[in-house]
């Protein structure tokens with residue numbers, strides 16, 4: 403594998419104080435777009451007066467440098483020493499070009515720039531020196547080095563000859579809003595951005611679709627996928643279990659697939675990793691690409707997984723209903739909502755923070771204490787006394803310390819979870835009775851309703867970006883990578899790195915949980931955790 407020298411710190415380093423000040427300045431005065439968001443223009447370095455080299459015929463946009471602004475004299479700027487980065491280590495993505503003879507074709511966008519359909523140059527092609535700094539938080543005492551992720555996007559040269567590309571797409575694990583958006587954009591990118599013409603196989607029903615004679619693949623075309631993003635679920639179907647490496651490789655070889663797109667969560671990525679390794683071991687020139695999917699948001703390293711925000715939004719309806727039931731069912735109405743989240747409480751926490759109506763939030767990362775000084779039941783009684791009603795949100799994986807671990811597993815090996823929602827409902831009723839108080843507890847389990855809906859606008863855009871960049875990466879010959887937002891930029895991450903620390907969990911002694919406590923005013927039971935558990939939970943962040 404080719405190694406690059408550590409990327410010069412100067413390329414990436416900007417004093418945090420300066421960056422913040424300049425960003426505030428630019429937002430206020432709308433003159434200089436300092437940050438380069440996914441939808442923002444990218445100015446040249448501050449020393450330059452004008453935009454960089456524009457493709458011929460393109461309009462040259464002039465940027466005004468902040469340094470030249472009269473206002474700069476009014477800004478207080480200081481060098482933040484602890485933000486100096488002396489070494490930036492790029493996490494490289496394996497490239498098939500190192501092992502196999504590539505096509506070395508120039509990468510032109512096949513989006514028609516004209517009615518005659520001629521190809522056009524990309525506005526920006528990415529190279530060896532394009533990275534995104536991983537560790538953007540700087541404070542005293544941190545090492546002066548950082549990981550750098552490979553920035554996602556089109557490369558100058560293609561490893562595969564586009565018209566010969568034969569691809570396959572598979573969706574695995576539980577449903578997630580946006581699956582159809584990703585499938586649609588993968589197909590459109592292959593057909594329209596690259597004019598891949600040798601067929602895109604849609605594998606049906608997850609990994610087992612590679613070898614199930616009763617579920618043959620379908621051929622995906624832009625026409626077929628045109629409207630699918632308006633529906634939840636996946637047109638390909640999904641499943642748990644069914645991973646058989648030999649049969650998968652046999653399919654890939656038999657159908658001469660050279661790009662495999664695998665959409666799924668941490669379990670799926672473990673499978674993708676094995677497929678990628680096996681392809682290399684067997685000398686197969688196949689790009690294996692992951693696209694992280696899970697409403698649980700527990701795939702590590704990325705800012706968020708697609709579908710997560712839609713699910714949090716869908717959960718709001720359940721919380722609102724719980725509140726209405728609690729308010730209207732007198733006396734002492736309590737609404738309990740159980741949300742998904744097998745090992746991480748991200749959905750429950752974000753739904754709680756978004757709602758503002760929740761009085762108690764329970765997640766797997768923080769132990770449930772029923773009674774006593776830090777008990778959730780006395781807390782609920784107090785809230786009911788104050789407001790006349792209360793709302794509880796509980797993540798499905800919470801309370802293992804009370805209910806015990808189930809030995810039962812699903813086909814993928816995920817443990818089945820005990821019925822925490824019903825358990826809580828009963829305990830609340832019994833507790834109020836023991837206090838000589840009546841109560842009406844209404845239990846809502848929106849369950850699959852939060853994950854079977856179509857993606858919202860934000861997730862739809864995210865899905866498109868993920869899919870397009872997955873295709874750009876595969877076409878350039880990258881393999882065994884997954885694509886995601888890191889620090890709000892799209893990057894390619896080595897799959898082994900992602901699966902090493904996934905599923906991630908919430909930090910029980912972090913600021914997000916602190917925000918939950920401030921909203922619900924519930925007692926903090928995170929302090930019940932032993933020091934070891936807190937430390938290990940922190941390492942996931």
Ligand SMILES: Nc1ncnc2c1ncn2[C@@H]1O[C@H](COP(=O)(O)OP(=O)(O)O)[C@@H](O)[C@H]1O
Pocket residue numbers: 574575576608609610641642643644645666667668669670671672673674676695696813814816
């Ligand atoms: N360690 C693993 N190796 C190979 N395949 C795996 C592994 N873990 C899970 N899988 C497969 O990945 C698919 C999805 O996994 P699952 O855990 O159900 O969902 P998710 O990918 O969303 O976490 C299943 O078909 C399962 O068999």
Ligand SMILES: O=P(O)(O)OC[C@H]1O[C@](O)(COP(=O)(O)O)[C@@H](O)[C@@H]1O
Pocket residue numbers: 574575576577667668669695696697698742743744798812853
């Ligand atoms: O009942 P199912 O389909 O197995 O799914 C339940 C699980 O799926 C999820 O929604 C997502 O899990 P995955 O990301 O592993 O697919 C979990 O929150 C939940 O525990």
